Amino acid sequence: MLTAEAIAAGVRAGSLTAVEVVEEALDAARRLDPVLHFxxxxxxxxxxxxxxxxxxxxxxxGVPFLVKARTPPESPILERLLAAGAIPIGTATRARPGPGSQSYGWNGSEYTRNPWDVTRSPGGSTAGG
Known part of the structure; x- marks a missing residue:
């Protein structure tokens, strides 16, 4: 797995293409989401x-990233990431809306799982991000 810095440097140098990087990120997301539900x-x-x-x-x-669910398209941070050349590949799950404090993600049918221990929640308001 490459760092964001290494990806951008590789794209600048021509040793990587943004398309290759994004295809790999999409493949990884498709492979991991059925287990992690992020x-x-x-x-x-x-x-x-x-x-x-x-x-x-x-x-x-060429750096791929996930957007937190319900982030407005005109969000300043999203605009800055796009202007810098980062590529959104999708939307991360979020904590279920409603009363109370919840730190587990929900993709609409499954709870998000921690990649280091799938019996646990990754925690946080963007449990998939």
């Missing part, structure tokens, strides 16, 4: 389109 949505078509259009000189060129 995705609300995977948007491969959009991610690959953005990867084909990415400026290789961007600070985060």
């Amino acid at each position: 995705l609300e949505e995977l948007d491969g078509d959009r991610a690959l389109r953005l990867a084909r259009e990415v400026d290789p000189e961007g600070v985060l060129a």
Whole structure:
């Protein structure tokens, strides 16, 4: 697994393409989500389109990421990530809405699982992110 810094450097140098990186991230998400339930949505078509259009000189060129559920499209952090060349591949699960404090994610049918111990919750408001 490459760091964000290594991915962007590889895209800038031409040793990696954003499309290759995004395809690998999408494959990993498809492989892991049936066990971990961390995705609300995977948007491969959009991610690959953005990867084909990415400026290789961007600070985060080709770096895939998940957007926290319910993040507004006009969110300043999202705008900055996109401007830097990062590629959203989908939406991460979130804690179930409603009264009380919950630290487990819910993708609509399953609770999110911790990748280090699938008997536990990863915790946090974005349990899938």
